[in-house]
Amino acid sequence: MIAGLIADGYFYLQRDETGQKSAIEEAARRLGIPHTVVRTRLRTGIERYGLDPRDMPAERAPSEEELETLPDGAAVLRRHAQANADYIAKARQSKVRIIPVRKEPFARAFIGDPHIDNKGANLAQLHEDLTLCIRAGIPCINMGDLLDNFHHKPKLAEKQAHNRMSIAEGHAVARYLIRDIGVKWDAHLIGNHDAWAGTEAAELFRQWAREAGSRFYNWWAHLVYDWGDGRFSVQVAHDFKGGSIYNPTHGLQRRSREDGTADLYVAGHRHHAAKSDAPNAERGRHYWHMRVAGYKEWDEYADQKMFGQGGGGQSGIAVIDPWSEKQEGRCRLFHDLGEGIAHLKALRERESEEA
Numbered sequence: 001m002i003a004g005l006i007a008d009g010y011f012y013l014q015r016d017e018t019g020q021k022s023a024i025e026e027a028a029r030r031l032g033i034p035h036t037v038v039r040t041r042l043r044t045g046i047e048r049y050g051l052d053p054r055d056m057p058a059e060r061a062p063s064e065e066e067l068e069t070l071p072d073g074a075a076v077l078r079r080h081a082q083a084n085a086d087y088i089a090k091a092r093q094s095k096v097r098i099i100p101v102r103k104e105p106f107a108r109a110f111i112g113d114p115h116i117d118n119k120g121a122n123l124a125q126l127h128e129d130l131t132l133c134i135r136a137g138i139p140c141i142n143m144g145d146l147l148d149n150f151h152h153k154p155k156l157a158e159k160q161a162h163n164r165m166s167i168a169e170g171h172a173v174a175r176y177l178i179r180d181i182g183v184k185w186d187a188h189l190i191g192n193h194d195a196w197a198g199t200e201a202a203e204l205f206r207q208w209a210r211e212a213g214s215r216f217y218n219w220w221a222h223l224v225y226d227w228g229d230g231r232f233s234v235q236v237a238h239d240f241k242g243g244s245i246y247n248p249t250h251g252l253q254r255r256s257r258e259d260g261t262a263d264l265y266v267a268g269h270r271h272h273a274a275k276s277d278a279p280n281a282e283r284g285r286h287y288w289h290m291r292v293a294g295y296k297e298w299d300e301y302a303d304q305k306m307f308g309q310g311g312g313g314q315s316g317i318a319v320i321d322p323w324s325e326k327q328e329g330r331c332r333l334f335h336d337l338g339e340g341i342a343h344l345k346a347l348r349e350r351e352s353e354e355a
């Protein structure tokens with residue numbers, strides 16, 4: 001509607017010299033909503049998605065001359081039907097990554113929401129955990145929300161000003177963690193805070209990840225670890241739908257029941273840690289679930305709402321044993337990375353002795 005009004009001669013933001021309403025004011029009048037709501041929605045479209053109505057074609061009916069030169073509808077339908085099918089297949093396939101591994105016990109670490117520019121983030125623990133994974137040769141998955149990005153949300157901009165780390169410093173640390181620190185990243189997820197920064201920031205992150213041989217996934221990914229005659233699938237998401245105050249892994253368990261294509265489901269986002277596992281008799285499978293708390297250990301909003309904080313479980317590690325004869329023994333979950341690495345070492349030593 002805004003693009004059409006601009007095409008009809010309405011000024012974009014302000015009234016013209018005759019006092020005629022701006023395009024925003026006229027759109028608000030026609031929609032029956034306050035003009036401030038229209039402005040906010042436009043700002044969201046511009047900042048988050050890069051959609052500026054001044055650059056969009058006006059919505060209007062085609063003229064008689066245009067109607068006479070319309071292309072063949074059947075040909076257009078066939079062309080776009082195939083193009084849409086290709087797009088859908090590519091979009092679905094882009095969520096799946098098959099990672100070859102040796103048929104021996106291995107591990108993957110899931111790094112909870114870092115929020116590295118937040119003054120309440122436990123940066124020392126984050127660095128210690130990543131260093132531990134580097135030394136042990138454990139590849140990692142970044143569960144999302146690398147930065148706060150409060151300055152992209154007008155109502156939260158004041159919180160960004162209270163952080164000690166500047167925006168430039170935050171991006172410098174983000175680049176270091178994504179590209180330079182030496183972690184072997186299997187995947188990075190874009191969480192809600194990352195999405196607030198819009199497509200330009202996301203592309204910057206993707207560029208750093210490509211330079212490090214990794215990639216970013218929007219919200220979730222399906223990682224398949226393949227050792228030739230077997231595989232173990234992990235579905236990682238910034239969060240899964242569904243929640244319960246009585247069961248912190250409810251959303252993950254719901255996903256395993258509805259989806260069921262992965263063996264392990266891992267989420268972050270909610271800033272608390274939990275894990276569970278259970279057999280599924282209907283499918284003849286065993287499912288594991290783990291939620292990691294992330295590194296923001298103190299937050300004024302969480303304190304005001306009396307949410308628990310700083311309970312540990314910032315990250316987690318899954319140790320997978322391809323040689324396990326029982327499904328239940330195929331995977332072990334730990335919120336203590338050191339304990340998980342010690343278990344991995346013990347498994348490898350046992351396999352070596354048996355060989």
